[in-house]
Amino acid sequence: MLTPWLSWICALLLIAGLYGGLIYAPPDYQQGESFRIIYVHVPSAWMSMFVYVLMATAGGVGLIWHIKIAEVFAKSCAPLGASFTFLALATGSLWGKPMWGTWWVWDARLTSELILLFLYLGYMALQSAFDDRRVAARASAVLALVGLINIPIIHYSVEWWSTLHQGATVTKLDAPSIHIDMLIPLLIMALAFKLYFFTIVLIRSRTEILEYECNSKWVSDLLNETEVSK
Amino acid sequence: MKPLNTTYNNAGKATGESGFEVSGLECIRQDIILFQDISFKLQSGDLLQVDGVNGSGKSSLIRILAGLMQPSAGEISWRGRNISECRYQYQKEMSYIGHLNGVKNTLTADENLEIMKALSGSPQSIPLSEVLAKLELGGMDGITLNRLSAGQKRRVGLARLLVTNSKIWLLDEPFTSLDSSGKSVIEQLIVEHSLQGGITVFSTHQPVEIEGCSIRHIHLGKK
Amino acid sequence: MKPLNTTYNNAGKATGESGFEVSGLECIRQDIILFQDISFKLQSGDLLQVDGVNGSGKSSLIRILAGLMQPSAGEISWRGRNISECRYQYQKEMSYIGHLNGVKNTLTADENLEIMKALSGSPQSIPLSEVLAKLELGGMDGITLNRLSAGQKRRVGLARLLVTNSKIWLLDEPFTSLDSSGKSVIEQLIVEHSLQGGITVFSTHQPVEIEGCSIRHIHLGKK
Amino acid sequence: MVVQEFFHMGGYAFYVWTSYALTAVVLIFNVVQPLIRKRKSKRDLIMRLRRNLR
Amino acid sequence: MWRDIILAFRHRAELFNPLIFFTMVIVLFPFAFGSDIGLLNRVMPGTIWITALLATNLSLEGIFRSDFDDGSIEQIILSGYPLTLLVIAKITAHWCLTGLPLIIIAMFTAFLLSFPEHVLQTLFFTLLLGTPVLSLIGAVAVALTIGLRSGGMLLSLIILPLYMPILIFAMLAVENKMAGMSVDAELYFLSGMLVLAMTLAPLATASSLRIRMS
Amino acid sequence: MWRDIILAFRHRAELFNPLIFFTMVIVLFPFAFGSDIGLLNRVMPGTIWITALLATNLSLEGIFRSDFDDGSIEQIILSGYPLTLLVIAKITAHWCLTGLPLIIIAMFTAFLLSFPEHVLQTLFFTLLLGTPVLSLIGAVAVALTIGLRSGGMLLSLIILPLYMPILIFAMLAVENKMAGMSVDAELYFLSGMLVLAMTLAPLATASSLRIRMS
Ligand code: HEM
Numbered sequence A: 001m002l003t004p005w006l007s008w009i010c011a012l013l014l015i016a017g018l019y020g021g022l023i024y025a026p027p028d029y030q031q032g033e034s035f036r037i038i039y040v041h042v043p044s045a046w047m048s049m050f051v052y053v054l055m056a057t058a059g060g061v062g063l064i065w066h067i068k069i070a071e072v073f074a075k076s077c078a079p080l081g082a083s084f085t086f087l088a089l090a091t092g093s094l095w096g097k098p099m100w101g102t103w104w105v106w107d108a109r110l111t112s113e114l115i116l117l118f119l120y121l122g123y124m125a126l127q128s129a130f131d132d133r134r135v136a137a138r139a140s141a142v143l144a145l146v147g148l149i150n151i152p153i154i155h156y157s158v159e160w161w162s163t164l165h166q167g168a169t170v171t172k173l174d175a176p177s178i179h180i181d182m183l184i185p186l187l188i189m190a191l192a193f194k195l196y197f198f199t200i201v202l203i204r205s206r207t208e209i210l211e212y213e214c215n216s217k218w219v220s221d222l223l224n225e226t227e228v229s230k
Numbered sequence B, C: 001m002k003p004l005n006t007t008y009n010n011a012g013k014a015t016g017e018s019g020f021e022v023s024g025l026e027c028i029r030q031d032i033i034l035f036q037d038i039s040f041k042l043q044s045g046d047l048l049q050v051d052g053v054n055g056s057g058k059s060s061l062i063r064i065l066a067g068l069m070q071p072s073a074g075e076i077s078w079r080g081r082n083i084s085e086c087r088y089q090y091q092k093e094m095s096y097i098g099h100l101n102g103v104k105n106t107l108t109a110d111e112n113l114e115i116m117k118a119l120s121g122s123p124q125s126i127p128l129s130e131v132l133a134k135l136e137l138g139g140m141d142g143i144t145l146n147r148l149s150a151g152q153k154r155r156v157g158l159a160r161l162l163v164t165n166s167k168i169w170l171l172d173e174p175f176t177s178l179d180s181s182g183k184s185v186i187e188q189l190i191v192e193h194s195l196q197g198g199i200t201v202f203s204t205h206q207p208v209e210i211e212g213c214s215i216r217h218i219h220l221g222k223k
Numbered sequence D: 001m002v003v004q005e006f007f008h009m010g011g012y013a014f015y016v017w018t019s020y021a022l023t024a025v026v027l028i029f030n031v032v033q034p035l036i037r038k039r040k041s042k043r044d045l046i047m048r049l050r051r052n053l054r
Numbered sequence E, F: 001m002w003r004d005i006i007l008a009f010r011h012r013a014e015l016f017n018p019l020i021f022f023t024m025v026i027v028l029f030p031f032a033f034g035s036d037i038g039l040l041n042r043v044m045p046g047t048i049w050i051t052a053l054l055a056t057n058l059s060l061e062g063i064f065r066s067d068f069d070d071g072s073i074e075q076i077i078l079s080g081y082p083l084t085l086l087v088i089a090k091i092t093a094h095w096c097l098t099g100l101p102l103i104i105i106a107m108f109t110a111f112l113l114s115f116p117e118h119v120l121q122t123l124f125f126t127l128l129l130g131t132p133v134l135s136l137i138g139a140v141a142v143a144l145t146i147g148l149r150s151g152g153m154l155l156s157l158i159i160l161p162l163y164m165p166i167l168i169f170a171m172l173a174v175e176n177k178m179a180g181m182s183v184d185a186e187l188y189f190l191s192g193m194l195v196l197a198m199t200l201a202p203l204a205t206a207s208s209l210r211i212r213m214s
């Protein structure tokens, strides 16, 4: 029921964010127009971490209380999280070339983000290695929880090491060191990404539940109503 | 043959409380329902044989009873409590022997028994040589298991029953590779165990000759 | 059930020459003489059961017959030649199934059968699905063996007999973990094999119900 | 002129537009793929049910 | 009882195997990198750490696989002792047989190469703090993947991201020390990881084993 | 038939496993040795060779052990094909899955590090000639020790002296090339070893397997 609403709001926000980011915001005095990558880079990077935390939490809930919905949700998160991580890496790389003069360096933030991608891939590979869905869900939840350690490392890496990567510009609580005209589109984009994620994850989860419950009565009833009779 | 195991850990508590109770058990593997709505009660001295064709879910049932697998639905309780609540206490009173012997091929019979003993944490010590003699393995103690025959290895695996001294025995095809005398040794062990108030659940495809106590049957799969 | 294997490799040569001949076989393991002076002759259609208690040397004898182990003394000849002289020709006409199934747990039944076929180099191709159906494994082809039950795994191991199509079968406790219907499938296979002129040597601790051909026995160990 | 400038992105066109294009592709893929899978798994389930009914 | 269990697990492992393994690497070392002491000194920490990663990973897999194949793991799970404790015992035994000899041999080699002493100390501490973490994390990953069809690949895929931070911090510490900087931050981080791994990894291993059994 | 057999053996191994394993080592590589390209270039050949030794050794042991444990080895011996041929097939399959990917990844890494081209060629040839020898010799040693109580230790002890000459000559070749000298002698030696190993090792492996079975 929720998905159409979510997707409309999401589309609107995306358009607004794109307008704000590409047209409204002034060019950066140091980086010129290239800074506009921020509007895809930073939301993806944030989402990559956010989704992981969500996935691990849901996995943990499923592991402890054996709640099916949580298991399904965690499983549906993984491909999206991996996509966001990939985007963060790719757009970061595309930004790094003009800014740092290189596509890639082995610096702490970049590396830990790469590790995050591997974690997602490992999680998905582990999920598909089992045939029993519940066993798969529980085993991969353990992995997700163990990998959670990486999230703070990603976030604080810029503080702990001297790195090439930008320090906290937006997430400083007191005073973001970024112009307000640049900030607003960024926040809109971030929100749009978040809604996008929830929309897709809902769609995914539904399919997943259908497959999970293939032995139960309500699924056969549901399908009977709609199609089997045809 | 003298009975070796005359007392059980926590044997005192048994009185008054119910024994082993299974209700509404269901097992689904690879989206196929193996069994559904299995319920039974086992009291001290009961003997249950699980029957069914290959792949009907006998091993799955026994593993679920052992607490190795989670059932898709249903409950198993021991002394009135769900076995996943009192897991370690239950395990201390239970011995499971599956298709695999759970012994190390590169160690000797002696060393394997010592590991079993250390892991079971059972306090009283039956001399290991006596255990081996009872299983007709006398003189085999210093030989690593990869130099024993299949039946001799199975006997070392089954020695766990004598070493750990527990009240519930869950035996998945215990007679595999045993000759007829080995088979009757185990059958006799089961009878003794039952007479002393132990509970045994076992599966086998071979005809069983047990005298002195009655066997209940449960049949899995289509008839 | 239609017989699947109606012709044998090199079947033509069998006439005129003697079949399988064993003379003065002796096996010593760990300085203990397991058996001595074993001699027998097997012709087309013969069926030999090896009896003996656990550890009496049944598996050792069968492995020696297969050419896996060297006897301490004695000779084995096939079609008049010592089997170590015509090793590969002998092996092409012989199938051995031991205590271990010789199958890969991480592969599916299909893949395992294909490996067996590739290694046996047997030219004619019985459809693998037919082999599986015959062993009551229909529909199990795409499942890796570590998700099959013990009896189902054993059946995949025994499928070797149907895939490789050889004249001599050496079976060490083939009925292990099989249910009664699986056991009778194998028993019937053995009978068919024997009726078609095959030779079978097998060991088992279970009562065998074979009708239609006579079984010779050999007893190892002290009586 | 303004439009051209916009697409030029102050010389960073390649980097900026590649990032946006990549993002668009990935986001669209993530919409389409689950929808396809939903259709497919529904069809599979229905086949399964029909098989069981018979 | 505690001693018994550790002994029981130790029994099974090969005491000399990892020792010889490391000796082999150390012996090969000058062959692989030439005999320029300066260069040897520079690459020694890295080599030792990579060896540690590989050795831990592969020996852990061996131990768990054999337990899995012969059914010992079922009996361990059903032993009546908390599985977490048994896992700790198993990992401890494993570390005693790989991590410990590695450290000893590394120190010995460093001594032979007259490795600068103050850096040696740092290397020692990183190894002391880091190798148990490798064993602990490795146990989780192995427990998750053992016996699966694509187990080996999965194991590498899972273990790589988890080992990387340890390696990075250990090498950072050694490099900083060589450059004369403070290494407190890195050692704190490694200690933190160790404490975290010690509390969480046995739990995670135990629950993965349980899950894998069903 | 020949193709069938090789396929049969390949089936069992994991195609991606060694690839990921080597990628892992290569990814760890800059972490372990810092990002100084000059240093990385100097230690790369040595690291690649040590990795090759370890990976060959350990994966061979894994393959044979699993064949031993599940009875496949008996069936291979009894298959009716000359065992030597089957051993050759098995070793070939193994090399295709470890040696070959190693070489490919090594070349790729060298390319990324802009390793000097003329030395790269030498490194390539040493790997091409040397890694099959590793697989061949390893197979003999593994066949001799598999399933023994102290198999692991024995394996290392047997393998170490056999591998050493290969490693030494390979490294000599690379160093000589770096110094601008001729490397013919070393490459001839490696080729000789390869020819020798190819003719003798399968025979030795086959007969050790036969002996181990009884
Ligand atoms: C492949 C290269 C890159 C990767 C993997 C990467 C990754 C990340 C990640 C994970 C975050 C989120 C951190 C957090 O919220 O804790 C982030 C934020 C950010 N990145 Fe990147 N990045 C890359 C390149 C770049 C480049 C080249 C720039 C600009 C010169 C840049 C600018 C930013 C900015 C401004 C933020 C927001 C920081 C904040 O306020 O938290 N990134 N990046």
Ligand SMILES: Nc1ncnc2c1ncn2[C@@H]1O[C@H](COP(=O)(O)OP(=O)(O)OP(=O)(O)O)[C@@H](O)[C@H]1O
Binding pocket: B029, B030, B034, B052, B053, B054, B055, B056, B057, B058, B059, B060, B061, C146, C147, C148, C149, C150, C151, C152, C177, C179, E214
């Ligand atoms: N590890 C597993 N994962 C998934 N499915 C399994 C697994 N083990 C067994 N199964 C499936 O569950 C079913 C029951 O297996 P189980 O081992 O319980 O049978 P069983 O009654 O013990 O048979 P047997 O007499 O052959 O021992 C089988 O059809 C099998 O395909």
Ligand SMILES: Nc1ncnc2c1ncn2[C@@H]1O[C@H](COP(=O)(O)OP(=O)(O)OP(=O)(O)O)[C@@H](O)[C@H]1O
Binding pocket: B146, B147, B148, B149, B150, B151, B152, B177, B179, C029, C030, C034, C052, C053, C054, C055, C056, C057, C058, C059, C060, C061, F214
């Ligand atoms: N690999 C081996 N190395 C040395 N001795 C062995 C080996 N395998 C078996 N033996 C010894 O040889 C004897 C006979 O073993 P064998 O396996 O032939 O017995 P079996 O008759 O097949 O017994 P079972 O009925 O238990 O299968 C045993 O006493 C055993 O101790």
Ligand SMILES: [Mg+2]
Binding pocket: B058, B059, B060, B099, B172, C149, C150, C151
């Ligand atoms: Mg079973």
Ligand SMILES: [Mg+2]
Binding pocket: B149, B150, B151, C058, C059, C060, C099, C172
């Ligand atoms: Mg036998």
